[in-house]
Amino acid sequence: MSSTIWSVDEHLEDILAAVSPLEPIELQLPDAQGCVLVEDITVQIALPPFDNSSMDGYAVRTSDVAGASEEFPAVLTVIGDVAAGSGETLTVRPGEAARIMTGAPLPPGAEAVVPVEWTDGGTGGGPASTMRAASGAPEGASGEVRVHRPVEARAHVRARGSDVQAGDLALEAGTVLGPPQIGLLAAIGRATVKVRPRPRVVVLSTGSELVQPGEQLAAGQIYDSNSFALTAAARDAGAIAYRVGAVTDDAETLRATIEDQLIRADMIVTTGGVSVGAYDVVKEALSCVGGEDESGSGVDFRKLAMQPGKPQGFGSIGPEHTPLLALPGNPVSSYVSFELFVRPAIRALMGLKDVHRPKVRAALTADKPLSSPPGKRQFLRGTYDEESGTVTPVGGAGSHLIAALARADALITVPEDTTEVEPGTEVDVVLLG
Numbered sequence: 552m553s554s555t556i557w558s559v560d561e562h563l564e565d566i567l568a569a570v571s572p573l574e575p576i577e578l579q580l581p582d583a584q585g586c587v588l589v590e591d592i593t594v595q596i597a598l599p600p601f602d603n604s605s606m607d608g609y610a611v612r613t614s615d616v617a618g619a620s621e622e623f624p625a626v627l628t629v630i631g632d633v634a635a636g637s638g639e640t641l642t643v644r645p646g647e648a649a650r651i652m653t654g655a656p657l658p659p660g661a662e663a664v665v666p667v668e669w670t671d672g673g674t675g676g677g678p679a680s681t682m683r684a685a686s687g688a689p690e691g692a693s694g695e696v697r698v699h700r701p702v703e704a705r706a707h708v709r710a711r712g713s714d715v716q717a718g719d720l721a722l723e724a725g726t727v728l729g730p731p732q733i734g735l736l737a738a739i740g741r742a743t744v745k746v747r748p749r750p751r752v753v754v755l756s757t758g759s760e761l762v763q764p765g766e767q768l769a770a771g772q773i774y775d776s777n778s779f780a781l782t783a784a785a786r787d788a789g790a791i792a793y794r795v796g797a798v799t800d801d802a803e804t805l806r807a808t809i810e811d812q813l814i815r816a817d818m819i820v821t822t823g824g825v826s827v828g829a830y831d832v833v834k835e836a837l838s839c840v841g842g843e844d845e846s847g848s849g850v851d852f853r854k855l856a857m858q859p860g861k862p863q864g865f866g867s868i869g870p871e872h873t874p875l876l877a878l879p880g881n882p883v884s885s886y887v888s889f890e891l892f893v894r895p896a897i898r899a900l901m902g903l904k905d906v907h908r909p910k911v912r913a914a915l916t917a918d919k920p921l922s923s924p925p926g927k928r929q930f931l932r933g934t935y936d937e938e939s940g941t942v943t944p945v946g947g948a949g950s951h952l953i954a955a956l957a958r959a960d961a962l963i964t965v966p967e968d969t970t971e972v973e974p975g976t977e978v979d980v981v982l983l984g
């Protein structure tokens with residue numbers, strides 16, 4: 552434990568310098584959601600792969616329906632059905648039409664599609680409102696159809712390759728795969744894709760006073776909220792998160808628990824037991840966890856020039872040098888520390904270029920000036936209003952006020968050299984979510 556006071560930026564730089572992106576793996580599409588692509592994906596087949604109908608209607612030659620009206624309809628012979636996915640081809644000759652469903656390939660000879668609403672639907676009556684199923688409307692698939700309006704060439708036809716052409720770049724390396732990207736990969740025939748996997752993050756809270764929600768509280772006990780909040784935050788950052796319920800204030804137990812968890816962890820996050828009290832079990836357990844034979848392992852406990860969240864620990868443990876971040880136990884301190892240090896580290900493991908939350912400048916709205924301790928960067932919870940470009944503090948500066956945290960959607964940053972911020976002053980704001 553050094554007596555040096557570290558800045559927020561120095562501590563974060565240290566963490567990011569030690570965290571490397573995870574090795575890429577080939578994953579099936581459903582498992583690749585939320586992962587970062589490590590290869591450029593080019594299109595092997597055009598989308599759509601053939602000219603197809605964008606309507607239910609009739610595939611026709613344009614000259615056959617030129618000048619058609621309800622009074623003087625064009626009467627065409629229906630030669631059969633073209634359904635989506637049907638392999639058989641009908642050829643539309645002069646004076647003929649083929650019933651066609653949305654997505655079905657435009658048959659040879661046809662130049663356009665007449666929507667069913669512009670015809671009698673093959674019933675011999677007035678305008679049809681819908682295309683009846685072939686099984687329930689045998690008259691529609693053969694016989695005659697009266698067309699009430701002319702169409703231009705290529706009307707209601709989606710051209711082959713109008714979405715993407717073969718050889719086009721579909722997705723760039725570095726893209727995060729969300730639902731639309733997964734859909735595009737499936738549409739161009741990719742079953743697997745090379746990505747950096749989502750990091751596995753184990754969250755572990757310490758403290759003999761902690762009880763799991765749902766159980767009865769005895770005197771002097773509190774519910775373990777940190778492990779729930781930080782597991783949710785890790786998941787929100789893109790990780791696969793595992794929560795380990797509270798570990799008692801015993802260094803041996805904690806060390807054994809951490810060593811057990813290493814098998815499923817790309818990163819370990821502990822909360823509690825890092826300051827200077829007699830029971831700061833995380834420090835005691837981890838000061839020698841690296842062992843003499845593990846060069847480069849070990850966890851450094853530091854004091855940071857920030858409020859909340861002054862005590863922090865960072866290092867690596869175990870044979871794989873798994874990164875470990877030790878956060879303070881106060882609920883707000885631990886959450887703010889997560890946002891500033893753990894979230895960027897998770898994003899770095901994912902291989903994302905931009906690991907930070909968006910920042911904006913906003914005018915402070917408050918009924919009195921805000922005070923901030925000299926020499927410390929203060930992070931206050933706030934609510935940001937995009938329309939007015941203002942931010943309003945919620946709750947006080949206390950690191951235990953968890954109710955205010957639930958109402959906040961931003962962190963107001965007050966620099967180290969500022970001790971007072973007047974209402975109306977522009978401040979830096981980190982947007983959460």
